[in-house]
Amino acid sequence: MLQVQGLVNRFGTQVVHDGLDMEVRADEVFGIVGGSGAGKSVLLRTILGLQRPIAGVVRIDGGDITRMSGAQLRSVKAHYGVTFQAGALYTGLTVLQNVQLPMIEHLELERSALQELALLRIRLVGLPAEAARKYPAELSGGMVKRAALARALALDPRLLFLDEPTSGLDPVSAAAFDELVLYLQKQLRLTIVMITHDLDSIFRTCNRVGVIVDGRMESDTLQRIVDHPHPWIRAYFHGERARARRGAAHGA
């Protein structure tokens, strides 16, 4: 579904990725973990084609996006959805219009079909129908995340990228969001790539986890990665904050 090979990213003298490999298989929830500044967001931006890597290959559904023309890239983009950390809803548009924008760009739909398909996405993520007419500034943090998810699902993608989907949410809303992600993953047979700091979220939703350490990625199943010998990974999964949560591991 998604492969990254030998990725190198550098800013000035600072090396972010130094030969990073990553593979995401169909129908799994893959978590990307790493310390602040380890290059999680840079990795996502590279995969999305927002940033060109210095070296390396990024294959989505077989094609190398680092070598694609604008038109090819555009058609790849119609097959995945993204939610950004702060939601990144278009502030000048209502929730409904936000969800409709990708549809208008990529599908030639009648006005009524456009309206209903967008409303369907809004219901799908558990937002009340009234939210459709609201502007992003009128929504709570949790609703912004859900609206962003609705927009990411606008084109019925098979592949979904979530950048810190639960950051800034209270534990109850975060748990509800995780459940939503799992529900959608099963029902829509999505492949999900999720950047997260949230241990609860990882244990609840991820099948496999990739940890970015020293510019490379160590990836394995959730059960095995927690026992990886690398000191940072040990500290991450066995620290004070982690210990309490290990019992709740998902997908064992």
Added chain:
Amino acid sequence: MSLEVRRTDEGLELELTGEWVAQRVPAIESGLAAVDLAAARQVSIATQRLSALDLSGAWALRQLLSRARAAGVAVSFRGPPPDQLRLLEEILADTSPAGAPAASGPPARQPLTAIGRNAVLAGRDLLQGLAFVGRASTTLLRGLARPRRLRPISIARHVYDTGLTAVPIVALIAFLISAIIVAGRSGSAFAAELGSMRLNEEVDALIATGVDPFEVLVLPRVLGLTIALPLLTIIADLTGLTGGALLCRYLLDMPLTQYASRVTEAIASTTFWVGLVKAPVFAVLIALAGCYRGLQVRESARELGRLVTVAVVQAIFCVILADALFAVLFMEMDV
């Protein structure tokens, strides 16, 4: 084809084929619209030959089902109905909300050390500026080839924002000044709007959806202001003349006919056209400066403030410089 229809004694047999996915909804809908339910008493639907069915496809199928039910036709599936349809019913049946605010943090900036470094940066900035102008131009050319891409509604909004709402203040002041005021007003507004969209990752979201930000953000602003500023110029001219007329009539007791003849003597008709030639050029400079600096914002609110200021200063500088160049040009041309 997405659909095969067979007529039987009882009614219709529909066989769904191929991919029923979002990309193909228009084709599917037109296929479904052609299905004539009038004579049928029952419809049986087979989905075994579907190679893909997503939520949008399921929605199209559901439209057919509700149309059939409304027409009093019994619907049955040969084999189990697709899961996606059940999911759809589930979604449309219930809802549940959630809530809490989000947050993010700012990074630090490197200090500039040497003059050489500054010079290199200035050179790079100039190059990037040129690239920006180039990209805006190519977007315009592409837009001219496909006018839908020119986003007329956005342009109209920017004509309104930059033009109509500036009428009261511009009406008070003469042309060059009005261009400078617009530079401060709209140049800063453009930079701030685009800058905050960058901070909110909205620009990234656009790119990730496959939408060109030059097409939806930069060009409508440039074209909008290019339409608005000449209009403002005409209004500034008219109010200037009217003001002069009122002054002469009531303060100097000069008859209006005499004022009119003096005006035609004093102002060559080219003066008006010179203003109208200059206005769109100024508009392009102001809008480009504002949009360019706005899109340069990266990650911090402090940068936003700094770049908005830079946008205004550069817009005003460009306007004054262009005015000086025009003065030289028109002098050479003897107008």
